[in-house]
Amino acid sequence: MSFKPEDVTSQGVWEILKELIDGRWLAVLQHPCAFPPETFEYVTLNLIHNPNINSSVLFRADILYDSAKHPQRDGQSTTSEAYSIRDIPRKDIVAHDGFPAFTLKRTIVRRMIPRNPMLDKPVVQSCQVFQSSQSIHLQHTLVLYIPHVSSGSEIPWYHPNVQSLACLHSWCYSQPKDAVSLLPESSPSSSSTVSVHYRLFPDQVPPLSERLQRTAFHLLSTIHKHGRGALEGYTKRVHHDQLISQQRVQDTYTRLKAAHAKRLSDQWVEQTDSSKHVFEDLSIAAFLMELWKDMYQPNGSSRTTIAKGDSRPAFPGFVDIGCGNGVLVDILLREGYQGWGFDARSRKSWAIFESSTQRQLKQMILVPQPLLDIKPDLSQQNREDSPQLLSKLLPRACTTTRTSDTEIEWHSGVFPSRTFIISNHADELTPWTPLLAYLSLSPFLMIPCCSHNLSGLRFRAPSKFNSYSADTLAPTFFADSITKSKSVAISVAPEAGEDYQPRQGNLKDLSQANRSKQPSAYAALCDWVSHLARAVGYEVEKEMLRLPSTRNTGLIGRELDPGAEGLSATERMDKVRAVAAKEGADAGVWVDRAKGLMAGKGEKH
Secondary structure: OOOOOEEOHHHOOOHHHOOOOOOOEEEEEEEEOOOOHHHHHHHHHHHHHOHHHOOOOEEEEEEEEEOOOOHHHOOOOOHHHHHHOOOOOHHHOOOOOOEOOEEEEEEEEEEEEEOOOOOOOOEEEEEEEEEEEEEOOEEEEEEEEEEOOOOHHHOOOOOOOOOEEEEEEEEEEOOOHHHHHHOOOOOEOOOOEEEEEEEOOOOOOOOOOHHHHHHHHHHHHHHHHHHHHHHOOOOOOOOOOOOOOHHHHHHHHHHHHHHHHHHHHHOOOOOOOHHHHHHHHHHHHHHHHHHHHHHOOOOOOOOOOOOOOOOOOOOOOEEEEOOOOOHHHHHHHHOOOOEEEEEOOOOHHHHHOOHHHHOOEEEOEEOOHHHHHOOOOHHHOOOOOOHHHHHHHOOOOOOOEOOOOOOOOEEOOOOOOOOEEEEEOOHHHOOOHHHHHHHOOOOEEEEOOOOEOOOOOEOEOOOHHHOOOOHHHOOEEOOOOOOHHHOEEOOOOOOOOOOOOOOOOOHHHOOHHHHOOOOOHHHHHHHHHHHHHHHOOEEEEEEEOOOOOOOOEEEEEEEEOHHHHOOOHHHHHHHHHHHHHHOOOOHHHHHHHHHHHHOOOOOOO
């Protein structure tokens, strides 16, 4: 069903709404619908809880009151009792027992939070769900939205400039309601509709402004779209705010944006888009700071200020591996967190920071210590950059090292115990993140981006679909447009009666059924690095971060298997070395890649 709503402004106020408040209602748009009342109510409640679906300038809704969660203050209680706890005026609710022909089912009071509080102000709004059954064939569901304002001048820009608005769902059953369960879920008559209505301020008269008409169109189209999706079985696949509440992270983000965004954007010297990188790093910083509040003592706390029974440790410091433009390091340092970052290539943006931040940004390459200890392949013995020669050039110290003023500064990847490791779009360092964290018993946050194996080569990561088999251990297929270094590690069982199974060739050779079983390259990467983390004993937590990026999966390792705590550093190194060897890690290839990055060949994030 295409979306082509009917303009019904000429109909004035509908008879069914004449008893609602003062009856000053104007029907605006109407559209046929094929989803029943239960679906309409489900969609409506989702939109009430997530106003950002309807407006990109909104962050969220903070729920101040919900009668479904406070039944003792529902219908039997007076409205003043219901709202006195929240200091919400009595006038902001229509009625506690409904109005003629309608019964009140639920009341929700929300505060809508804008993205930019310096530009838009929050507004509190009552949302009420009413239901009416005029006959056994007809059911009306009405959702009423009342902003807590006394005049149009108090209405924020993102809210339609009206006293109230209503969405009315009218469902005509083809048979009596008692028989509807015997029919398909959706069996409406041609007169089942959903409509939008405005209650105008006294000084407003039709015709409506173009903006109010556009708003009604958008609201109705969103209900139509989500209702159809729910009817067709759509289920939400991405779930945010699993570890930390949306409110906490967004409030911290808003504060950080006010404190740092203008400074960083005005001074931006990189060729990349500041609007992406600055706000993305502000979002990551907000998440990290709230995560650290749960994990560590407050910044600057002393023994006398720590609450009795609070067993959280002091903040151990952070390291941002592959820190890129250094913005995240700068923000965290300015917010009082001690740490540093490094990258294989310095950035122009490092020079814009204060000297205290510049001292904490290092240009160096990371050559994981376990790589140097893996016995090299005999075919590599004569290479000038073989692991044997590397082990002579690079001291086996677990610290930052520069062998002379003319040589490359490097790090072995072994950090002070329990240092929090940040790996944000670190590419080659991403799969090494949990392995290096394990060596130092460190927690970590990694946000994967581009897929690289443990030798630093681009490839499509294996996944649980093929039991995490590396390229050399599983059947592989190579697409026409990519090189062997980008091999697609998948293992596909032949279909019944299928004798031929290509070991190498075009991905198009795979049957459609088998191709459809493959995870995306990004999903496979996240799956694989999580597998590496679990292999050394981490419990991996997943958070879909609210970033202006499609690469927004945050993988967090806070909890290690208790057995890891009792292992010596040597035993942990042996375990990581075994994992790296199984994955075919090659130190010579790794350093080749590192040299390329230092020369400016590689992705910039």
